[in-house]
Amino acid sequence: MLEARDLACLRGERVVFAGLSFRLEPGGALLLVGANGAGKSTLLRLLAGLLRPEAGALLWDGADALADRAAHAARIRYLSHQDALKPALTARENLHFFAQLWGGEVAAALDALDLLPLAELPARVLSSGQKRRLALARLGLSDPARRAPLWLLDEPTVGLDAASVGKLGALLARHRAAGGMVLAATHLPLPMPGAGELRL
Numbered sequence: 001m002l003e004a005r006d007l008a009c010l011r012g013e014r015v016v017f018a019g020l021s022f023r024l025e026p027g028g029a030l031l032l033v034g035a036n037g038a039g040k041s042t043l044l045r046l047l048a049g050l051l052r053p054e055a056g057a058l059l060w061d062g063a064d065a066l067a068d069r070a071a072h073a074a075r076i077r078y079l080s081h082q083d084a085l086k087p088a089l090t091a092r093e094n095l096h097f098f099a100q101l102w103g104g105e106v107a108a109a110l111d112a113l114d115l116l117p118l119a120e121l122p123a124r125v126l127s128s129g130q131k132r133r134l135a136l137a138r139l140g141l142s143d144p145a146r147r148a149p150l151w152l153l154d155e156p157t158v159g160l161d162a163a164s165v166g167k168l169g170a171l172l173a174r175h176r177a178a179g180g181m182v183l184a185a186t187h188l189p190l191p192m193p194g195a196g197e198l199r200l
């Protein structure tokens with residue numbers, strides 16, 4: 001279980017948020033909402049272990065989640081605003097790189113976001129929505145032994161068409177049904193039935 005207790009975070013000299021507490025149980029999901037600049041991306045970066053909280057604690061099963069960075073990295077998948085694709089590699093090769101780290105079936109992960117017809121194209125020629133789909137397809141990788149329970153998604157549906165939003169919804173539902181958790185910052189509708197809302 002993930003628990004944030006009284007988290008505070010500074011960017012530059014400014015307090016972005018303080019006194020932030022929430023819990024997320026296996027199978028749970030939380031939508032991060034708030035105006036531009038409210039701190040949604042900042043919170044996701046903090047939860048990913050990329051920023052230190054100024055105050056408060058982040059706990060995983062009751063223990064300091066950030067004490068062991070490698071252990072924390074293994075339990076998360078973080079999708080930022082950037083798609084983190086290698087432009088010269090094909091869609092299939094981009095996923096193959098991550099499959100070597102996490103395991104999983106590249107073809108099935110491509111298929112989950114309807115990318116098999118585009119598999120042999122270099123990432124640089126994909127449209128922006130297709131690039132986002134390829135970034136999201138990484139979530140479909142990993143064998144059960146290396147499954148990362150906590151997915152941190154920053155504006156996952158930007159640029160996606162309605163069919164792709166539905167496919168992402170199916171991926172999120174499968175993850176949660178297997179006990180996974182999702183935290184997603186978004187200004188757009190995201191199909192996550194039963195998700196809580198955290199307003200920053």
Ligand SMILES: Nc1ncnc2c1ncn2[C@@H]1O[C@H](COP(=O)(O)OP(=O)(O)OP(=O)(O)O)[C@@H](O)[C@H]1O
Binds near residue numbers: 013034038040042043
């Ligand atoms: N490296 C930085 N140095 C100083 N301030 C920063 C830095 N990064 C972000 N900030 C500030 O922190 C605040 C929160 O930014 P953040 O990107 O978390 O907002 P957000 O809620 O994700 O916004 P959006 O909806 O526009 O994506 C903003 O005021 C931003 O200017």
